[in-house]
Amino acid sequence: MNNGPLTFAQRWTLFIALSLATFMMVLDYSIANVSLPYIAGDLGVSNQQGTYVITTFAVGNAIGLAMTGWLTKRFGEVKTMLVSILFFTLFSVLCGLSITLPMLVFSRFMQGLIAGPIIPLSQSLLLKYGTSETHSRDLSIWSMIVITAPVLGPLLGGYISDWYKWPWIFYINVPVGIFCVAAIWIILKDRESKTEKVPADYSGMFLLALGVSCLQVFLDKGQEWDWFRSEKIWLLTIGMILGFTYLIIRENTTKSPLIDLKLLKVPTFLLSIVCLMFSYAMYFGSVVLVPLWLQEYMHYNAEWAGIAVCSLGIAPVFLSFLAPIFMKKYGLIKMLMLSFFFFAVACFYSAFFTIQADVGHISFARFIFGFGFICYIAPLLSISVQQISLEKLPMATGLFHFVRSMMGGVGTSVFTTLWMRRTYFHHERIGETLTIYNPILPPTVGQERLALLNGSVDQQAAMLAINDTFLLMGCLFTSLIVLLLIWNYYNPESKGIEIHTTSE
Numbered sequence: 001m002n003n004g005p006l007t008f009a010q011r012w013t014l015f016i017a018l019s020l021a022t023f024m025m026v027l028d029y030s031i032a033n034v035s036l037p038y039i040a041g042d043l044g045v046s047n048q049q050g051t052y053v054i055t056t057f058a059v060g061n062a063i064g065l066a067m068t069g070w071l072t073k074r075f076g077e078v079k080t081m082l083v084s085i086l087f088f089t090l091f092s093v094l095c096g097l098s099i100t101l102p103m104l105v106f107s108r109f110m111q112g113l114i115a116g117p118i119i120p121l122s123q124s125l126l127l128k129y130g131t132s133e134t135h136s137r138d139l140s141i142w143s144m145i146v147i148t149a150p151v152l153g154p155l156l157g158g159y160i161s162d163w164y165k166w167p168w169i170f171y172i173n174v175p176v177g178i179f180c181v182a183a184i185w186i187i188l189k190d191r192e193s194k195t196e197k198v199p200a201d202y203s204g205m206f207l208l209a210l211g212v213s214c215l216q217v218f219l220d221k222g223q224e225w226d227w228f229r230s231e232k233i234w235l236l237t238i239g240m241i242l243g244f245t246y247l248i249i250r251e252n253t254t255k256s257p258l259i260d261l262k263l264l265k266v267p268t269f270l271l272s273i274v275c276l277m278f279s280y281a282m283y284f285g286s287v288v289l290v291p292l293w294l295q296e297y298m299h300y301n302a303e304w305a306g307i308a309v310c311s312l313g314i315a316p317v318f319l320s321f322l323a324p325i326f327m328k329k330y331g332l333i334k335m336l337m338l339s340f341f342f343f344a345v346a347c348f349y350s351a352f353f354t355i356q357a358d359v360g361h362i363s364f365a366r367f368i369f370g371f372g373f374i375c376y377i378a379p380l381l382s383i384s385v386q387q388i389s390l391e392k393l394p395m396a397t398g399l400f401h402f403v404r405s406m407m408g409g410v411g412t413s414v415f416t417t418l419w420m421r422r423t424y425f426h427h428e429r430i431g432e433t434l435t436i437y438n439p440i441l442p443p444t445v446g447q448e449r450l451a452l453l454n455g456s457v458d459q460q461a462a463m464l465a466i467n468d469t470f471l472l473m474g475c476l477f478t479s480l481i482v483l484l485l486i487w488n489y490y491n492p493e494s495k496g497i498e499i500h501t502t503s504e
Contacts, residue, residue: 026146030287072394077124091114116405123142158303201254204254271383313370314370336383339375347369347474385397419469422464426464
């Protein structure tokens with residue numbers, strides 16, 4: 001085994017390969033968002049059924065992320081990373097070749113499951129083979145990739161769907177995957193991490209899969225099945241409670257846990273998890289919701305919907321180099337508070353849109369949101385690993401990104417459902433005013449005019465529902481700022497940019 005330092009060329013090649021693998025994987029979270037109408041139409045299903053393409057990927061990825069720590073111990077970091085990228089590329093091809101919705105949903109689930117270790121291992125390998133001088137820079141650039149990939153997803157997905165065919169949103173992963181596998185294998189083939197015969201926690205895997213799957217289907221189908229008036233929802237609720245309850249009990253009592261929940265006893269790690277749960281759910285919910293609203297009610301095509309939201313990535317791409325400088329000067333907690341401030345401002349700005357809002361207004365709101373990302377992921381990641389030893393780094397990053405992935409799916413379901421329910425609410429309230437005594441209605445109203453009137457009411461109701469949703473997001477981001485203020489008051493020493501300790 002070669003333990004010598006990497007050369008300058010090897011470090012940069014490895015950095016590019018790991019960054020591309022991360023970009024490819026995160027891109028697949030959102031690239032299908034604006035392509036759903038094309039996929040649904042081609043496969044002969046409704047747009048609502050098509051959302052399984054997004055949520056099943058999130059469920060599979062959440063399970064795969066939770067298994068990262070065990071896979072790394074059992075097979076080593078390098079092998080796990082290579083196999084993940086290789087099979088992710090293979091299932092990308094199968095997604096493109098799918099001719100039925102069940103085939104596509106299965107391929108997307110497997111794609112997410114097998115890709116679970118890619119993000120946490122790319123992060124830990126960057127820290128492991130970088131130098132202490134480059135840690136903050138590498139983490140900032142890597143964080144920028146994690147941020148911008150979901151933003152570029154709708155733009156790229158819309159362009160491909162409009163000008164080519166939707167399977168190409170998956171085929172583009174093939175050349176990137178081949179390059180990443182080749183580069184990582186050439187550089188790290190003799191640098192495998194230590195392995196140990198850790199017994200597989202099959203019970204933990206089953207309980208995790210049960211809890212996450214029931215939670216996601218519960219959120220996805222609750223609106224369609226009328227929530228707790230449905231026996232199916234009650235069964236999913238019971239499965240979710242039993243799955244997560246017994247998972248927590250088992251992981252706290254077994255000698256070789258699938259998820260090391262004792263990491264939550266580390267104060268800074270727990271703080272990062274709490275902030276991540278709420279902030280990422282809102283972020284990813286908005287990433288899915290805005291293009292969906294633009295296409296369904298504002299009559300945008302997929303390409304223009306992508307253009308309207310892609311401004312979110314402008315500030316992170318061009319200003320991410322400032323993150324490590326500000327983190328060193330002002331501290332991690334203050335940087336995170338500034339991030340949530342920009343998020344809240346963008347949400348409150350979006351909460352007062354009207355149907356006259358054009359691409360410029362929508363893009364400006366997303367642009368403000370992007371400023372928050374300059375000081376979001378890098379400080380949050382640094383806080384999460386600040387008090388974690390090198391030995392527990394893969395497990396900690398795996399748990400961190402498991403929560404991120406799961407909350408991405410939860411955010412999609414929760415805020416989409418909230419938007420739909422508020423749309424129905426506002427449609428009913430507006431409809432109550434459209435009587436024969438309302439002077440805006442013509443004396444004689446035929447079927448054609450009624451259809452046009454109903455379409456206008458739908459558009460207004462969806463707009464008001466979007467406002468309600470962003471108003472709630474703004475209030476929640478403000479609450480996170482208050483939480484960090486309280487933390488900073490009781491922990492005034494929480495600053496700096498330590499990445500992790502070297503021993504425990």
